[in-house]
Amino acid sequence: MPFISAVSVSPGLCLGPVHVVRARLDAAPIWSIRAQEVEAEISRLDRAVESVTKVLERRRADVAAAVGERDAGILGVHQMILQDPGARAELDSAIRDERINAEGAVERLIGRLGETMGRLDGGSTRGYAADMTEPWRAVVSALSLSDKETTLQSAGKVVLAAAELTPEAVTFLPRERVLGVVTEAGGRFSHGAVLARSFGIPCVVGVSNLLARLEQNMQVLVDGDRGRIALEPDEAALTEFDERRASRDARLRVLGAHASRPAEMPGRGPIQVLANLESTRDVDTFDVAHCDGTGLLRTEFLYLERTVFPSEEEQFRMYRRLIDAMDGRPVTIRTLDIGGDKQLPYFRTPKESNPALGWRGMRVTLEWQDLLRVQLRALMRASGHGQVRLLLPMITSLDEVQAVHRVFEETRAQLAEQGYAVSDHIPVGVMIEVPSTLWILDDLFSEVDFISVGTNDLVQYLLAVDRDNVLVAGLYDPQHPAVIRALSAIAEAARRAGKSAAVCGEIASDEAMAVLLAGMGYDALSVNPTALPRLKFALSTVSRAEAEAALEAVLAARSADEVRMILGGLRENLDAALLRDAENETEIG
Numbered sequence: 001m002p003f004i005s006a007v008s009v010s011p012g013l014c015l016g017p018v019h020v021v022r023a024r025l026d027a028a029p030i031w032s033i034r035a036q037e038v039e040a041e042i043s044r045l046d047r048a049v050e051s052v053t054k055v056l057e058r059r060r061a062d063v064a065a066a067v068g069e070r071d072a073g074i075l076g077v078h079q080m081i082l083q084d085p086g087a088r089a090e091l092d093s094a095i096r097d098e099r100i101n102a103e104g105a106v107e108r109l110i111g112r113l114g115e116t117m118g119r120l121d122g123g124s125t126r127g128y129a130a131d132m133t134e135p136w137r138a139v140v141s142a143l144s145l146s147d148k149e150t151t152l153q154s155a156g157k158v159v160l161a162a163a164e165l166t167p168e169a170v171t172f173l174p175r176e177r178v179l180g181v182v183t184e185a186g187g188r189f190s191h192g193a194v195l196a197r198s199f200g201i202p203c204v205v206g207v208s209n210l211l212a213r214l215e216q217n218m219q220v221l222v223d224g225d226r227g228r229i230a231l232e233p234d235e236a237a238l239t240e241f242d243e244r245r246a247s248r249d250a251r252l253r254v255l256g257a258h259a260s261r262p263a264e265m266p267g268r269g270p271i272q273v274l275a276n277l278e279s280t281r282d283v284d285t286f287d288v289a290h291c292d293g294t295g296l297l298r299t300e301f302l303y304l305e306r307t308v309f310p311s312e313e314e315q316f317r318m319y320r321r322l323i324d325a326m327d328g329r330p331v332t333i334r335t336l337d338i339g340g341d342k343q344l345p346y347f348r349t350p351k352e353s354n355p356a357l358g359w360r361g362m363r364v365t366l367e368w369q370d371l372l373r374v375q376l377r378a379l380m381r382a383s384g385h386g387q388v389r390l391l392l393p394m395i396t397s398l399d400e401v402q403a404v405h406r407v408f409e410e411t412r413a414q415l416a417e418q419g420y421a422v423s424d425h426i427p428v429g430v431m432i433e434v435p436s437t438l439w440i441l442d443d444l445f446s447e448v449d450f451i452s453v454g455t456n457d458l459v460q461y462l463l464a465v466d467r468d469n470v471l472v473a474g475l476y477d478p479q480h481p482a483v484i485r486a487l488s489a490i491a492e493a494a495r496r497a498g499k500s501a502a503v504c505g506e507i508a509s510d511e512a513m514a515v516l517l518a519g520m521g522y523d524a525l526s527v528n529p530t531a532l533p534r535l536k537f538a539l540s541t542v543s544r545a546e547a548e549a550a551l552e553a554v555l556a557a558r559s560a561d562e563v564r565m566i567l568g569g570l571r572e573n574l575d576a577a578l579l580r581d582a583e584n585e586t587e588i589g
């Protein structure tokens with residue numbers, strides 16, 4: 001069975017039936033169906049058309065009663081559109097003859113109708129085309145909803161497949177039901193990838209024509225270690241899969257055995273190893289003894305998994321739960337960082353042609369200060385129950401930090417008046433992820449207690465490479481000398497100011513890079529929980545002298561390839577050390 005090679009964005013191996021999901025709010029998934037599934041698919045389409053027809057009838061009757069039959073007419077037309085025999089024959093033929101799913105067939109019909117109507121007489125018929133396709137769009141929604149409900153109700157674990165690696169595609173099902181994720185598009189640093197890694201789910205992207213090759217429920221093997229997949233794997237592939245999984249588990253056991261000890265670099269001392277969390281439920285998926293606290297709670301995911309904004313009380317309870325679970329360790333809560341590829345379904349914002357440079361993070365919450373105030377109130381109330389730190393995303397200028405300070409103090413005063421216990425000391429930090437901040441670090445340090453470098457964004461902005469665009473994925477290179485030198489300059493500025501500096505971007509979970517960051521002087525690294533054991537092993541294995549030698553070489557490097565070579569050497573040494581330990585453990589065991 002040939003493997004299809006692709007790009008790994010999250011390691012691990014898994015095997016299971018595939019489930020194709022809709023990856024974007026405005027796109028239906030298309031997949032192939034088996035001959036024996038044709039009749040069921042036709043009935044599914046019938047049921048969706050019937051349910052939309054009923055909704056239209058109810059709305060028509062309501063409008064007719066309120067304002068008269070004339071205005072209700074369009075809804076009657078919509079009902080007739082759904083009964084059009086020509087359209088229906090086209091759909092049946094797509095399902096029966098081409099064997100594509102009902103959503104795919106309807107989506108194609110919508111495309112054709114839009115084109116035909118659009119051609120009739122240019123721009124002026126656009127409204128008419130939209131009217132003609134609107135009832136069919138409702139059918140696609142009904143189909144996708146029923147598909148999601150059926151999938152949610154069934155119990156099995158699945159490999160999710162989607163066109164794009166969006167956070168929605170990864171979180172389509174509760175994570176305990178997701179064996180792995182495979183997509184046509186997506187990059188290592190897109191938020192979907194970040195989520196897959198933090199869930200510890202193997203994930204492979206860049207499989208061209210994936211959805212056209214898949215049938216719902218087909219067995220798929222995802223090899224996130226080698227960046228490849230196999231459809232309906234044969235005996236040989238399955239045997240290799242079992243062997244590799246057993247050896248992977250053995251290494252993980254060795255790393256796990258050391259993971260509760262502090263990371264102490266020989267000759268340098270301890271380095272805080274913190275966890276990046278997306279949900280307060282994440283604390284149930286790993287051993288908190290493996291980390292020294294939470295370095296980044298991406299609160300937007302608390303908002304993303306809901307249908308309305310969470311209230312102050314709900315947020316307070318979520319933060320409290322995390323603080324309790326962290327058992328005395330610090331918890332860094334980042335304010336809402338929506339925008340870019342993180343859109344809330346219930347907070348529609350204007351379409352932007354350049355969302356990464358648009359209305360994102362602090363830019364949104366400083367404008368919609370109610371959002372910020374609710375979050376600050378919840379976080380401050382939670383600070384009465386443990387060590388809480390506030391982190392601000394997408395900071396570009398000092399003014400923004402000062403504006404947050406004002407809201408912060410007003411909120412504190414308001415809470416005190418209302419009799420809430422708020423900690424006297426809530427350290428405030430900023431994300432260093434927009435290049436402008438590199439030139440105002442000293443000013444920022446005068447206003448904040450700590451910084452945390454968000455390399456996922458810093459790399460995209462420094463190199464002018466969209467972190468979500470597959471076309472330029474090859475240019476998104478955290479090993480670019482400019483990135484290395486910028487990181488070193490930031491650490492140096494923090495040292496001069498006597499302030500704490502962390503790195504919480506994905507770069508820190510690469511163990512060789514983590515060693516370099518420790519060498520630069522960062523005092524904390526924050527990574528997805530699955531990376532904690534390996535990181536602790538690396539930081540406790542390489543000595544300060546080795547780290548500084550590697551750093552010196554890397555800072556002198558003139559190309560990303562040179563940097564890669566030096567990091568590759570470090571990685572090889574670490575692999576060898578891990579293998580030695582694994583063998584020793586086996587002998588002792």
Ligand code: PEP
Binds near residue numbers: 433456506
């Ligand atoms: C980053 O940009 O590196 C970061 C940690 O934030 P996010 O990935 O959520 O944008």
Ligand code: MG
Binds near residue numbers: 393456
């Ligand atoms: Mg960021």
